[in-house]
Amino acid sequence: MVRGFKTLDDIGEVSGKRVLVREDLNVPMADGQVTDDTRLRATLATVTELADRDAIVLVLAHFGRPDGVPSPGMSLAQIVRPYAQVLGRPVRYIDWEGDTAAVATLLPGDIAVLENTRFFGGEEKNDPAVVERFAALGDLYVNDAFSAAHRAHASTEGLAHRLPAFAGRAMEAELDALEKALGDPEHPVAAVVGGAKVSTKLDVLKHLVGRVDHLIIGGGMANTFLAARGVGVGKSLCEHDLAGTAEEIMAAADRAGCTVHLPYDVVVATEFRANPPTRTVNVHEVAADEMILDVGPAAVEALGDVLKTCRTLVWNGPLGAFETPPFDAATVALARTAAALTKEGGLTSVAGGGDTVAALNQAGVADDFTFVSTAGGAFLEWMEGRELPGVAALASG
Numbered sequence: 001m002v003r004g005f006k007t008l009d010d011i012g013e014v015s016g017k018r019v020l021v022r023e024d025l026n027v028p029m030a031d032g033q034v035t036d037d038t039r040l041r042a043t044l045a046t047v048t049e050l051a052d053r054d055a056i057v058l059v060l061a062h063f064g065r066p067d068g069v070p071s072p073g074m075s076l077a078q079i080v081r082p083y084a085q086v087l088g089r090p091v092r093y094i095d096w097e098g099d100t101a102a103v104a105t106l107l108p109g110d111i112a113v114l115e116n117t118r119f120f121g122g123e124e125k126n127d128p129a130v131v132e133r134f135a136a137l138g139d140l141y142v143n144d145a146f147s148a149a150h151r152a153h154a155s156t157e158g159l160a161h162r163l164p165a166f167a168g169r170a171m172e173a174e175l176d177a178l179e180k181a182l183g184d185p186e187h188p189v190a191a192v193v194g195g196a197k198v199s200t201k202l203d204v205l206k207h208l209v210g211r212v213d214h215l216i217i218g219g220g221m222a223n224t225f226l227a228a229r230g231v232g233v234g235k236s237l238c239e240h241d242l243a244g245t246a247e248e249i250m251a252a253a254d255r256a257g258c259t260v261h262l263p264y265d266v267v268v269a270t271e272f273r274a275n276p277p278t279r280t281v282n283v284h285e286v287a288a289d290e291m292i293l294d295v296g297p298a299a300v301e302a303l304g305d306v307l308k309t310c311r312t313l314v315w316n317g318p319l320g321a322f323e324t325p326p327f328d329a330a331t332v333a334l335a336r337t338a339a340a341l342t343k344e345g346g347l348t349s350v351a352g353g354g355d356t357v358a359a360l361n362q363a364g365v366a367d368d369f370t371f372v373s374t375a376g377g378a379f380l381e382w383m384e385g386r387e388l389p390g391v392a393a394l395a396s397g
């Protein structure tokens with residue numbers, strides 16, 4: 001146990017053993033089709049390794065929010081066929097009626113998906129009876145779903161205390177990358193925090209100022225910081241009531257020796273739509289009827305120079321309203337700089353967040369970052385410095 005948790009390297013002989021593997025199969029669907037199979041692919045390494053080692057692989061996962069009420073629309077039965085396609089192997093489906101009998105018919109190397117864990121109301125309550133219900137089906141427990149690790153549920157936390165517990169390959173990769181980015185990073189460290197609102201990322205900002213050397217603030221939340229400094233931000237998205245909080249964060253950064261970077265030029269428009277007339281101006285020249293929708297090119301270039309001096313980058317939140325052209329320019333440009341520095345070998349870059357991942361894909365650089373986390377809530381809680389129950393249970397369990 002080199003890292004505080006055990007992995008599949010420590011699991012020993014699994015041939016013929018029933019291994020409960022918690023995965024994230026909560027994929028988006030439309031008209032009965034999986035529209036994005038990223039999460040299914042993320043399970044491949046663990047599930048195929050265990051099957052190839054002749055384990056009986058029992059995949060546990062939730063789907064949607066049934067709140068303890070089973071319904072066909074939230075049944076994992078509909079995932080089995082697309083999942084089998086992704087795995088390139090047969091996958092059995094086991095419901096909660098005949099589960100014990102069905103598991104008994106499985107052979108070493110078989111893979112089965114158990115029905116939605118949230119069909120039990122006690123799953124999200126970490127009810128010991130539900131933990132017992134799951135535990136009775138398996139000999140060993142593998143948690144491979146980092147994205148669900150911020151929840152203390154029966155299948156994400158409770159089971160780790162009840163059965164010998166191990167991190168799956170995807171969980172292991174995620175934890176290793178996060179440790180390299182914020183746990184024990186090479187300095188200087190830069191953090192980019194963007195997105196819409198300061199209020200959703202207050203704890204992230206507070207945690208980061210004590211850990212990173214450069215805090216780069218972009219997106220709508222930069223407006224709140226600019227306004228706190230007395231800059232007129234016109235009609236921009238801005239939380240004026242958080243001016244005091246923004247000042248406290250800047251003061252804390254000062255004390256910790258962390259440089260806060262706010263944009264000094266910005267791209268503004270009077271209408272928020274695709275390709276409106278825009279102006280690129282100094283932050284002090286925003287008119288009363290204008291909105292700041294992106295960081296300006298001069299600031300982006302300066303930020304690129306900051307990244308060139310850094311060894312580690314952690315990024316959450318786009319620098320502008322990237323879904324609406326041309327307000328993706330700053331995010332795309334800085335992402336490409338970070339990707340190039342990573343490829344050259346000088347920078348370890350870790351990014352996460354739903355919109356951030358979309359923006360990196362839009363920039364075509366997601367594969368060039370050291371690690372891109374697709375876990376939304378869990379990634380943010382980790383950036384807040386919080387202990388994730390699912391991870392803590394692996395360490396203690």
Ligand code: ADP
Pocket residue numbers: 194195196197200218219220221237292293294316317318319320321322323352353354355356357
């Ligand atoms: P993530 O999902 O990566 O954590 P967020 O959800 O916090 O990121 O933020 C993404 C949203 O922030 C996007 O919808 C983007 O349009 C919005 N945004 C970024 N900059 C601005 C801005 N200047 N004005 C309005 N919205 C912005």
Ligand code: MG
Pocket residue numbers: 353354355
């Ligand atoms: Mg988002």
